[in-house]
Amino acid sequence: MRKTVYLPNAKFSKKAHVSTLSQYKDMYQESIDNPCEFWGNIAKQFHWETPISADKFFSYNFDITKGPIFIKWLEGATTNICYNLLDRNIRNGHGDKIAFYWEGNDPEDYSRLTYRKLLKEVCRFANVLKTRGVTKGDRVAIYMPMILEVVVAMLACCRIGAVHSLVFAGFSSESLGERMFDCKCKVLVTADGAWRGTKLIRLKELCDAGMERCKSLGHEVETCIVVEHLLRLNAAQGCPSNGTEPHTNGDTAKVKMLEGRDVWWHEEMEDAPSSCYPVWMDAEDPLFMLYTSGSTGKPKGVLHTTAGYLLYAATTFKYVFDYRPGDVYWCTADVGWITGHTYVVYGPLACGATSVVFEGTPFHPDNDRYWQVVDKYKVTQFYTAPTAIRALMKFGDEPVQRHSLHTLKVLGSVGEPINPEAWLWYYTRVGHENCSIADTFWQTETGGHVITPLPGCTPMKPGSATFPFFGVLPALLDESGQEVRGPGEGYLVFRRPWPGIMRTLFGNHDRFETTYFSRFPGYYCTGDGARRDEDGYLWVTGRVDDMLNISGHLLSTAEVESVLVEHPLVAEAAVVSRPHPVKGECLYCFVTPNDGVAFASKLSDELKFRVREKIGPFATPEVIQHAPGLPKTRSGKIMRRVLRKIALNDRDIGDISTLADETIVEALFQNRPSDAQS
Numbered sequence: 001m002r003k004t005v006y007l008p009n010a011k012f013s014k015k016a017h018v019s020t021l022s023q024y025k026d027m028y029q030e031s032i033d034n035p036c037e038f039w040g041n042i043a044k045q046f047h048w049e050t051p052i053s054a055d056k057f058f059s060y061n062f063d064i065t066k067g068p069i070f071i072k073w074l075e076g077a078t079t080n081i082c083y084n085l086l087d088r089n090i091r092n093g094h095g096d097k098i099a100f101y102w103e104g105n106d107p108e109d110y111s112r113l114t115y116r117k118l119l120k121e122v123c124r125f126a127n128v129l130k131t132r133g134v135t136k137g138d139r140v141a142i143y144m145p146m147i148l149e150v151v152v153a154m155l156a157c158c159r160i161g162a163v164h165s166l167v168f169a170g171f172s173s174e175s176l177g178e179r180m181f182d183c184k185c186k187v188l189v190t191a192d193g194a195w196r197g198t199k200l201i202r203l204k205e206l207c208d209a210g211m212e213r214c215k216s217l218g219h220e221v222e223t224c225i226v227v228e229h230l231l232r233l234n235a236a237q238g239c240p241s242n243g244t245e246p247h248t249n250g251d252t253a254k255v256k257m258l259e260g261r262d263v264w265w266h267e268e269m270e271d272a273p274s275s276c277y278p279v280w281m282d283a284e285d286p287l288f289m290l291y292t293s294g295s296t297g298k299p300k301g302v303l304h305t306t307a308g309y310l311l312y313a314a315t316t317f318k319y320v321f322d323y324r325p326g327d328v329y330w331c332t333a334d335v336g337w338i339t340g341h342t343y344v345v346y347g348p349l350a351c352g353a354t355s356v357v358f359e360g361t362p363f364h365p366d367n368d369r370y371w372q373v374v375d376k377y378k379v380t381q382f383y384t385a386p387t388a389i390r391a392l393m394k395f396g397d398e399p400v401q402r403h404s405l406h407t408l409k410v411l412g413s414v415g416e417p418i419n420p421e422a423w424l425w426y427y428t429r430v431g432h433e434n435c436s437i438a439d440t441f442w443q444t445e446t447g448g449h450v451i452t453p454l455p456g457c458t459p460m461k462p463g464s465a466t467f468p469f470f471g472v473l474p475a476l477l478d479e480s481g482q483e484v485r486g487p488g489e490g491y492l493v494f495r496r497p498w499p500g501i502m503r504t505l506f507g508n509h510d511r512f513e514t515t516y517f518s519r520f521p522g523y524y525c526t527g528d529g530a531r532r533d534e535d536g537y538l539w540v541t542g543r544v545d546d547m548l549n550i551s552g553h554l555l556s557t558a559e560v561e562s563v564l565v566e567h568p569l570v571a572e573a574a575v576v577s578r579p580h581p582v583k584g585e586c587l588y589c590f591v592t593p594n595d596g597v598a599f600a601s602k603l604s605d606e607l608k609f610r611v612r613e614k615i616g617p618f619a620t621p622e623v624i625q626h627a628p629g630l631p632k633t634r635s636g637k638i639m640r641r642v643l644r645k646i647a648l649n650d651r652d653i654g655d656i657s658t659l660a661d662e663t664i665v666e667a668l669f670q671n672r673p674s675d676a677q678s
């Protein structure tokens with residue numbers, strides 16, 4: 001019989017930062033009872049140009065009925081994150097330590113960067129940005145593959161107080177353009193292109209279209225800085241093994257550069273000085289913004305600020321991965337997502353860690369690539385997403401068994417609930433029952449982990465993110481806003497801010513207040529549901545709004561519906577989420593064509609293509625179903641729960657007496673397309 005609770009490895013526990021549950025409980029209580037002392041002690045390891053003042057350490061309002069929502073940590077203190085991540089570590093004797101091992105898409109492409117070299121590169125690029133007119137508070141968009149220049153670009157922004165806004169390079173040019181318009185970025189940093197597996201992505205072309213889109217909306221990007229990535233790849237490896245789209249050095253020559261706007265990274269860097277005095281930032285000055293989907297309307301520019309984010313990224317990294325000097329840590333997330341910000345760049349560097357940055361995919365050149373990389377760099381902490389674990393499980397145990405993986409101590413999971421089967425496979429096959437699994441629940445908005453086990457002390461239950469991190473006070477609320485105490489289920493909310501929580505949505509504080517604080521005054525509302533079991537463990541059950549999570553990427557059904565109805569032949573569309581064995585969830589779309597228009601597979605293909613083009617490849621719908629009509633109540637509201645049942649071919653649809661036309665439900669069951677059979 002399966003166990004329900006798994007204990008951390010005893011030998012590992014003994015040496016861990018937090019070894020026992022009672023130690024965790026004491027530290028947690030201290031963080032709640034005396035937040036200023038708790039975080040004040042942590043802050044001592046960092047450099048503050050203007051010292052921290054005890055009386056302005058922490059203030060906030062979470063109750064919208066009492067006035068505007070605000071959150072302030074360490075007000076009045078000044079610092080610079082880049083200085084803390086690089087100069088401080090170098091001063092502490094870590095200049096020659098490897099900050100990053102870079103592993104390219106092709107196993108033959110790899111490099112490394114020490115803290116000292118990274119600082120030099122960052123300073124040079126900071127000077128390049130300055131020459132291009134970037135000053136404190138300006139926004140810089142970054143649309144890059146997983147190469148070390150992306151870290152250099154981010155930290156160069158921090159150095160001079162510019163606000164970086166990364167856009168995941170899997171987003172379409174249209175999404176990029178709209179995000180650049182929203183943040184009014186002065187500069188865009190990108191690369192000529194990149195290989196993902198055997199696929200060549202021509203990033204600069206996407207940027208050209210993105211900048212066009214941005215211009216058409218009314219904002220012009222002044223400078224586009226392009227890393228020549230394809231050219232410098234070892235020519236032999238540039239040509240993928242399966243022979244598709246052979247890459248030659250000539251490819252770079254094909255990149256079109258617009259005179260006066262587009263410049264090459266290496267040319268700009270050539271004469272740039274390798275020192276740059278940091279701009280001292282107020283604790284609450286913006287650090288970066290990052291877009292995330294909203295359940296209505298356009299994406300939200302989540303804004304994080306300086307001091308609190310630094311403290312939180314460093315502290316969660318140290319405790320959740322139990323990081324110690326000598327470890328080699330690897331987070332597989334792309335920097336275009338929050339996981340890449342906090343746990344590829346900021347957290348590890350704040351702790352002086354050595355990490356791996358990986359450009360490729362888990363399947364290239366073979367399905368054992370992750371495990372090959374773990375052994376190659378002797379990785380001790382590995383952090384990935386359930387969707388990747390499920391995809392790899394499909395290939396069986398053999399690819400994992402080809403590798404020793406004996407250096408691993410902690411295995412992290414992030415992005416969506418991890419199903420117990422995937423958890424157990426990860427635990428037994430990858431971790432050989434020796435590693436703790438850290439199922440970390442958090443969001444772009446929370447800045448860092450908020451509900452998570454600590455690997456040395458928390459007894460694990462597969463599928464549960466367990467307990468709150470230091471400083472985090474979760475609660476479950478019922479529909480009426482009453483707290484559910486003890487075992488039960490409800491809306492997952494937080495009662496007070498921790499240092500790393502976002503401060504606002506860029507340029508839209510009203511939306512920030514209504515999205516997160518209006519449903520339950522006094523609480524930050526995550527938009528997720530959760531259950532608390534009889535042992536106090538928290539189990540996040542998923543979104544309670546119209547958002548869905550495809551392979552760990554959050555998306556709103558409204559966003560997809562608006563793309564579908566833009567098609568001239570479409571009258572109406574309704575999109576629901578359906579469980580997917582690898583992606584977690586996928587898009588199931590009901591589409592009603594205009595009167596007199598026949599629904600053909602061509603339309604279905606066109607619609608899939610449109611969503612791909614407008615949002616990005618990860619958002620491609622799984623199923624497009626013809627809907628002669630949609631199940632609506634008499635007041636015209638679409639009954640999505642009925643659509644979700646149809647998507648599943650589950651006839652247990654419950655009460656539909658409030659529908660204006662009940663017959664439509666049967667018609668939709670009959671109309672399920674052949675590719676919908678799950």
Ligand code: PRX
Pocket residue numbers: 292338339413414415416417418439440441442443444445465526527528540541542543549552553554
């Ligand atoms: O629904 C939750 C899910 O991902 C959402 C946040 O997505 P995003 O802002 O893109 O950040 C993802 C990386 C932090 C959450 O609202 N989610 C994330 N981690 C977990 C999770 N759901 C369950 N368990 C998790 N460990």
